[in-house]
Amino acid sequence: MRPVVLERLMRYYRYLSEVTARKNIDTITSAQLGATLHIDPTQVRKDFGAIGLMGISRVGYEVCEVCRAIRLVFGFDRPYPAILVGAGHLGKALLSYPGFVRYGLRFIAAFDNDPSKVGLTEAGLKVQGIRSMKPFVRKNNIKMAVLTTPVSVSQTITDRLVSAGIQAIWNFSPTRLTVPEGVLIRNEHISLGLAQVAYHLNALRTEENGELPTLDQPCDEPCRPEDL
């Protein structure tokens, strides 16, 4: 299934699980759903048909059935045990976020190479040294890893993960990773989104104040790497 289809399925899922929690809605038509999410109703019916759902004329689809069918496509009901590599600020935030289990991710171990972090308990998991990572992944047949390491070590860690059997990496480390075919890398560049927000505000500020960026001053600031 193509990413663009998966994305639409997720939009249906989020909306339907949200709306049914608030209101007592049992059924929804493709027209209603399409209008709310700005998706062509024909597309909605096509997407639903592709995952085995049949609507009833003028009644629509059972909301609960739709949610369940989408959960089956993604495997949300059988969360994957996953490991976190890199127990910095972002790593700890991800570990302690309870919402991921709904989307198929359950952290069962965390690793870091910083001796001051190893042994600490974060969100109920004891941070282990990076040397334990590979044997742990092999022994427990782990397929999913979440990466929040500094860029300088991300590729090395990735190679080790893949050689231990990892098949999918959710990468928050701001770098491009190389993996063999068949292994999935999903990159999340949160700072990229922030940068676009900052650019918009900076452009407004520059417009209002008539200030123009200048490179005249000497460059005395060090370039600081991203801190994860």
Next chain:
Amino acid sequence: MRPVVLERLMRYYRYLSEVTARKNIDTITSAQLGATLHIDPTQVRKDFGAIGLMGISRVGYEVCEVCRAIRLVFGFDRPYPAILVGAGHLGKALLSYPGFVRYGLRFIAAFDNDPSKVGLTEAGLKVQGIRSMKPFVRKNNIKMAVLTTPVSVSQTITDRLVSAGIQAIWNFSPTRLTVPEGVLIRNEHISLGLAQVAYHLNALRTEENGELPTLDQPCDEPCRPEDL
């Protein structure tokens, strides 16, 4: 400047600030940078030219100059005071992440409508009641807001923020928001990335086990909304 250009600038920036922190590199050529980031060197020179940078033949660009020019484009050196709305798990994680200040964001206040959260101190900021939000934004001339509210209230909060003068919203609430022209919304759907990872693994599992999704069992699970 188009988002795709901004994205490339950010890729240069992240790589150069990372690499200079590790190695003692003062200059880089467009060929070197292009090869590393898989970007055409001609494109690199064009992007750099557009932000006022001139390379020297066979020497390349001063890394420090490039970083500084990019910071100027985004306004990274003059971080925007921003407010957080929604002090749940994700909100708290964002508040306590120190890396955002490098990308132009500095939290100066946090708001929530949950009485059990109001008054608590998170990452050095006291969580304020939602009623204080609008006067605070007006009084302090705040332009940026980060939204991690439940979907059911996100649009109402957005309307209030915009009417108080907010010009850019970094939205982590998994819903589409409507704003007047000139106000920027940047949506971050973290769970979408996770869903794609889960889909990949689920497809592999189904392939390996010969299991096919089935809708035969009755639907007895409630649909749960996303928990932020």
